[in-house]
Amino acid sequence: MSLTDQARAAEKQRVQEVTEKITVKITELEEQVGLVQSDVVEIRKHYWDEVTMDMSTAEDAVESIASMRQQSEVLSERERTHRQASKTLGKLRKLVQSPYFGRIDFIERGEREEEAVYLGIASFLDEEAGQYLIYDWRAPISSLYYDFAPGEVAFRTPNGTVEGQMVLKRQFVIRDRHIHLMFDTGVTIGDDLLKQVLSRSSDAQMKTIVATIQKEQNRIIRNDSAQMLIVQGAAGSGKTSAALQRVAYLLYKHRDKLSSDQMVLFSPNPLFNHYVSTVLPELGEENMQQTTYQAYLEHRLGEMFEVEDSFTQLEYVLTRGGLEHVSERTPVMEEAYEARLSGIYYKSSTAFLAVIEAYKKQLEQMGMLFNPIKFRDKEVLSAARLVKQFYSYDSAIRLPNRLELMKEWILGQLELFAKVEIEEAWLDEEIELLSSDEYHRAYIKLRKMEGERDSSFDDYDQERHLLARNVLKKHLKPVRSAVKQLKFVDMIGLYGQLFREGAVAAKRELIADKPRYWSEICGRTLEELAHARLPYEDATPFLYLMEAVCGFQTNSAVRHVIIDEAQDYSPFQLAYLKRLFPRCRMTALGDLSQAIYSHASAYSEIDPIAALFGPDQTEVIRLVRSYRSTREIVEFTRGIVPGGDAIEPFTRAGSKPRVIQTTDRGSLHSLLAAEAARLLDEGYASIAIITKTASEAELAHQALTPLMQVPLGRVTKHSPTFESGVLVIPSYLAKGVEFDAVLLYDGSHHQYGHENERKLFYTACTRAMHELCIFALGDPCHFITSQPQDTYVLAGSAEDVLS
């Protein structure tokens, strides 16, 4: 719809006026912030001058404390004002460059006058006129912009629904205070603007989408009713984008009671953390806490074990136990591999979670294991004695509470032990080795105990006793502290017991439906535990058992948990997170088609996740439109996964994916290098050469580096960030991120010949925004050849392509 010249001129004029008003406000605020800052500095500098401290009498003391409190209140009030003003200033500085992106004219039912509502990343009030010149995109009325085309409309407010007519919907692109683009639109959010946004080059960091949020994404962002919001959406459908705008929305809506540090985002890897870390600051909000599940496991178990990470496990699975290139694989090797797969699957299932629950119940009656309490070479309390003590408590008392009683009892026993141990000769030797400092300290202490009498170390017995007590106390400290941390519970033994034949008479029945290769699984688990190694598949069950026995650690401060790539979590892991954050709401975003791990995915059936909060508290939203890739790429990739035909491409055209077949690695590398150079020439900023595994990435990087005209980056699981340019990245680390062009390193049948590699292949291909080119060393895999011929171009042999 074209705008009249008059309308254009009026909008230009308005932008000028609004940015001028914002500029004035910025100047005012800068002054205010400066003043408040000097106040804060002054108060800090003269803090104690203003406080009268006199502790002579009780009354003076009370007065002194009151004066101190008053002074700190003044200081915190100034600091708060400073923080608030700086935050507003930050928002205004963004706003002045691009004050708004949308306008809707709305007439409320029963009213005659229409109101023009301009939407930006924050609201701006003209204080003199008492009128909002810009509305925050998160304000209730702003939802009209995302949800409706002009016509009959309605929006919800805390006081009820407001109905009316939208008579105009206009979009703007304003940069550096100038209107670059402006048009009226009939559809929800004009496809033209979205097409323009999506055609731009990708970036090493994600961008906000507030100007072009789609209706179905708005449902995710503004959902405030579900305790558990499950988003199941196609690759590139905007799950992560919607989740980040949702965080901004919730921070706005609940600004009196919710702060960014009460929200936690679980990301698939540290690289992804960096990738999304600029979205909220771009919207003028502080970032929420960001972590990975792996970092949490490390934090809890890293002291006890060498904890395997999920990527090492995946690498094992994808390289078939590191035997990928071994020509003569024996049946034993094959079996060990299959056994581990079966173990991975079983240990992440809800069936195993139920086994652990049942095991915990059983431990209430029998089967607890303890580490003996040792001091030097003596056993203070044997494991058997601890077991006896444990089961002497009332069996109705919960395990963690009984362990608390045990803890007190053991500390008491250590006191008794110390009374006898103090006579031992080794203490005399230690006393002789005391430094003069330590000796002096002991003397002072003795004087204090003696009531400051001028006693000296004239009584040998007294002196020896005192010094021995000090020395013994020092040596017993680590033992006492281990007891306080419940380290006397033999957690490794307890977990191992689940896999040990006949360890506890009844427990074998706990595992009624044993998975395939059960005895191999048991053997391997016990061996790993014996070497203080914890395979990734054991980490969550181990932690769960530890908490069931010793007491659950919870974090009640966190009110909202967002789990991205939720399909990569097992139902067990999600259940664990739910327990860890008992007061939180959850948003889980996932795509079953990208479930690349061998364990059961929480997304394979919605039921187990819905059960976490109950069906009444759970809502599922599906996104089927894919925004990232061109229509041609989506038409090709959607055929790879079951149910993919439901994925709708967005109408952005590009060229068809190409498949280039070669027969030797030398020409594969020359072709890849030539293709990367061509894409750079065409102006693409980010080009990813995606390999299946990290070991393949290392090989590819080595071989390609000398052939490239630009520096070739390489992403590993330790990379905290990535830059634009050309880089080599293993498929599973490319999750969640995107590139202008993807060159799939080797999509041959040899590399992607197994059914369980389908989703990995799909994930890798769907990282491409504008160009996808798949190389194949030998025959292309059947995930390609089973696609309709017209969805890709087969570029013959290497010679054809080069010529």
Ligand SMILES: Nc1ncnc2c1ncn2[C@@H]1O[C@H](COP(=O)(O)OP(=O)(O)OP(=O)(O)O)[C@@H](O)[C@H]1O
């Ligand atoms: N409403 C929108 N307006 C503009 N861009 C959008 C919109 N929705 C999604 N996009 C863009 O589409 C791309 C994919 O979005 P995003 O990464 O959030 O998808 P995803 O569903 O999390 O993808 P995946 O599961 O494949 O990682 C991003 O470049 C994002 O900016």
